Amino acid sequence: MLFIAREMIAGFRHLFPHGRFRWVLVALSLVAAAISVSELLVMKFFSTLVLHEGDFDQRLLVLAIAGFFIFFVVTRVGQFFQRNYRVKALERAFSRAKKERSTKEENREWAMAFELSNVMSYGTQLVAILGFFLILNPVMSLFNLLVILVILESVGSIFKKQLAVHAQLNAPQPGTKVKPHQRHGARIKAAETGSLISGAGMLAILALLLYLSIQGDITPANTLVMFLGARLQNSVINNTSQSLMKYARNNSRVSSHDDE
DSSP states (O other): OOHHHHHHHHHHHHSSSSTTTHHHHHHHHHHHHHHHHOOOOOHHHHHHHHHGGGGGHHHHHHHHHHHHHHHHHHHHHHHHHHHHHHHHHHHHHHHHHOOOHHHHHHHHHHHHHHHHHHHHHHHHHHHHHHHHHHOOOOOOOOHHHHHHHHHHHHHHHHHHHHHHHHHHHHHHOOOOOOOOHHHHHHHHHHHHHHHHHHHHHHHHHHHHHHHHHTTSSHHHHHHHHHHHHHHHHHHHHHHHHHHHHHHTTTTTSSSTTTOO
């Protein structure tokens, strides 16, 4: 986990050595976290409506349903603008940097920047999900934190190896040529291994959630929300694993024989 953080910071400084667009990208990551919390709130709202439908007055129920759909639309639109504005922010940041580089180097930096911003967004989303779980059930939140740390430590180890693998692939020995299946196969295998570890962690989380629900320590509404939150968290970690391995493939901090 610490290795991932250090590598992301180093990559961030390499791509964006100065300028206010550093803070713009950080702000976009925070917006992504806010959207994740909003999605969990939508889940909480929906589960409350479904499980306590009979407790609402008919007029109040109609207003609640309308509010749910409006809130859902707002989160989707917010996510749309956040992801699209990221392209403009990256373009302005690179144009301000005024670095001399070839077209291939520029393409690698763009790919690297996209995956870096993805990982930043996913990291803030994980923190937001942990905070939401803490509000619902501290015991579940603590166990969830431990599981995430174990998963990220494992993914970080795979990521470290991928950086070394792609450094060798990007600078092959004279007279040799790297075939596409080697480059893509290494990335996909590593990313899917991270996803598999994440899935195992999710099973542990769901097992504890089911136990606490049977014991009556979590309300049905919160159980449903935490189940959906665990699914969302698993998806975020899977996407993080995918982005990290793509980042390793496109790492422009490593000189490439092909670029030369």
